[in-house]
Amino acid sequence: MTTKPGEAPRPVLTERVTLQYDYALGEVAGHFMQGLRERKILATRCSKSALVYLPPRAFCERSFEKCDSWVEAGHEGVIEASTIVVRGFEGSRPPPIAVAFVRLDGVDSAIANYVEELDMVDVEAAMERIRPGARVRVRFVDAPQGSITDFFYVLADEGAQKPR
Numbered sequence: 001m002t003t004k005p006g007e008a009p010r011p012v013l014t015e016r017v018t019l020q021y022d023y024a025l026g027e028v029a030g031h032f033m034q035g036l037r038e039r040k041i042l043a044t045r046c047s048k049s050a051l052v053y054l055p056p057r058a059f060c061e062r063s064f065e066k067c068d069s070w071v072e073a074g075h076e077g078v079i080e081a082s083t084i085v086v087r088g089f090e091g092s093r094p095p096p097i098a099v100a101f102v103r104l105d106g107v108d109s110a111i112a113n114y115v116e117e118l119d120m121v122d123v124e125a126a127m128e129r130i131r132p133g134a135r136v137r138v139r140f141v142d143a144p145q146g147s148i149t150d151f152f153y154v155l156a157d158e159g160a161q162k163p164r
Contacts, residue, residue: 033146074105
């Protein structure tokens, strides 16, 4: 927060906060994470509404019925929303960081993850490249561990075959 000319500086409180969080995966998230270990992005499907959910859900938000099957999502999709974070915080990746919500092919909802291999020298130009409607590909890390960060996105028009 900045002060106006002639105003006295406002006091600043500095705190150190360290958080460790254990998340019980449960049946649906556990199956999803196991799929990531196998380089598969798994979504749930409701046979009553025919909706396919990613991230997977236990129950359909339209029919209120249990999602009763699993399908593998495509490894390409379209950006629904995106941003570039330009301010970092302790424990995060150094900025700038690109993040996008992507609706993968064959899925009716979007899942967020990092967009990698994007030239961030000009943040406004980078933002234009990851605008809604842009196509991306999924790329997996070398040794998936069953974590959401086992995969990331790259623009579909570049980096298709680059190893990581």
